[in-house]
Amino acid sequence: MPTTPPQRDLSADPRPRTGRVRRRAAALVGALALSALVTSSLVAPADATPVQPAAPVRPSGPAHPSAPAGPSPAAKGPDLGANVTLVTPDQPQDEVQARLDAIAARQIGNQFGPERDAILFAPGTYGSADKPLAFQVGYYTEVAGLGRDPGDVVINGTINVANQCDAASGCIALNNFWRSLSNLTINPAGGTSCTPGTEFWAVSQAAPMRRVDVTGATTLMDYCTGPSYASGGFIADSRLGAVTNGSQQQWLTRNSTVGTWSNAVWNQTFAGVQGAPAQSFPDPQYTTLPTTPVSKEKPYLYLDARGRYRVFVPKVQRDSTGITWANGSTPGTSLPISRFFVARPGDSAKKIERQLAKGRNLLFTPGVYGIDRTLHVRRAGTVVLGLGLATLTAEKGVTPLEVADVAGVDVAGLTIDAGAKSSKALLVLGQGHRKGPKGSTKRNPTAVQDVFFRIGGPHVGRARTSLVVNSDHVVLDDIWAWRADHGEGVGWTVNTAATGVVVKGDDVTATGLFVEHYQRYNVVWTGERGRTIFFQNELPYDAPDQAAWRHGSTLGWAAYKVGDKVRHHDLWAGGSYIYTNVDPTLHLTQSFEVPENGGVRLRDLVIVSLNQAGTIDHVVNGVGPSVAPNPLGGSSIAYLRCFPVC
Structure with a gap:
């Protein structure tokens, strides 16, 4: 196993599925392809990863002047219940580690259970280079710092999401949903021989990372076990160094800073991200907007200097780029918990x-x-x-x-x-x-x-x-x-x-x-x-058959429909995939359906037929290539740069 992630474009790798369950074992060809990737020392082609600026140097401890110098005061306010774990710097690390490991053991396999957890870190520093604090994040688990800014809570260690492994499916992250990480700094430390000094966040949908400052390497795939597939995620208002996208098939990063980014796969999108790869869709598949037209960061719970709970509501931003806390605290309004x-x-x-x-x-x-x-x-x-x-x-x-x-x-x-x-x-x-x-x-x-x-x-x-x-x-x-x-x-x-x-x-x-x-x-x-x-x-x-999935002469229903009377609409980076495992012969006429009036514009579209089941005849309005089941297995992929014209 290499000690650093592979740097190779995985855009040809199929997305694994079997039977009715969407996120399962890969076709053998895909498993072999990715296995070869993670066990080799191949270097990426020169054009696989655009040249990026060096990762910024950041402090290793709390940076905000209001961060307490010693142990945090006890939280003052309402009891948040048994499902909230409050961690403070004065608690023995062995005790903290045991509590966090117990939560992970309960939640890692709990895809549809009723248990819910929030792990909240009071301002301070946790772990050290010699004794890192490292733990896993399972389903329905929120991990968040309670500082006003990410520098108020520092983790020397890792907060990881790894592949889920079983004998039938191998090791994948396609089901790693419903968890979150926010509002703290991670100095990656510790790890195995495969994972030294790397923050692993191998997730798919509904697993956002917000307001996180990672001072070392971050990977969005778990390359220590294979086939390592992951599918779709979200980062906002974060500062990261070297990021390995790896097998992540699609991802959005918004209003952040990155040092480097590797691998495009199907659809990697950046809006208002400093250090992002240049616009190059579809070769490689990077969609990059220099700014975000409008954004409003998520409200968050924090402790003020007196240890009282408050909720901070960030201010709306327009045509913005980078993190909200680059030059001081995020602008917005602080609300007392009493409200x-x-x-x-x-x-x-x-x-x-x-x-x-x-x-x-x-x-x-x-x-x-x-x-x-x-x-x-x-x-x-x-x-x-x-x-x-x-x-x-x-x-x-x-x-x-x-x-x-x-x-x-x-x-x-x-x-x-x-x-x-x-x-x-x-x-x-x-x-x-x-x-x-x-x-x-x-x-x-x-x-x-x-x-x-x-x-x-x-x-x-x-x-x-x-x-x-x-x-x-x-x-x-x-x-x-x-x-x-x-x-x-x-x-x-x-x-x-x-x-x-x-x-x-x-x-x-x-x-x-x-x-x-x-x-x-x-x-x-x-x-x-x-x-x-x-x-x-x-x-x-x-869908049981084509008769059940059609309207009039149109086969199926488009993924994204813009109303016939709409005069102005913009879509950047749209992906639509078909996998009709009940009836593999089904067709979809088009994935995108929009009025053709010059004011409705679509850019950087991708369609995929997955695992030999289902055909998309066109990308948009009868225009663009088709994707059909690949007779060799795996997926077939097609791109359309823009519609109606570039």
């Missing part, structure tokens, strides 16, 4: 709704909440924040959460599950274009950050639509809407869901939109001047 209702598992929807009616913000502590009546957010500026991927489960066919036509709301850090009785939607923003209270505005937009929707998986779930955006000027930042392809309650007539995301509002911006397996259009966008930076999609696996 929040701290919800705990077992609290009824009626009780939570009553607190919202009083004008309180919401902090959901880790757990699963049965929501049998809609929670209404009616006050401008309300923050609804989940810890430990807190999960709202629809009951009685309700819509769990609705936001009125008000400005400046943040909904962040939640998983929202459909229930057995079908809901019209799982989250609705605004009531649409009508007279009434002024809603989300350009100056004060509503934002949805790290919110993940599930139709099936842990249990039977049904919903017509997962996310409906009626308001204008909304920011959608890292959304995964998933009609389950594996788990419990899965089947064409079982976990029914027509559309993942519907956008009717104007001037809506999505940065990181993952929408998968819905039975009709996966995304329908009818609002004007919409913008999507990075779209990742898989079409439904389980």
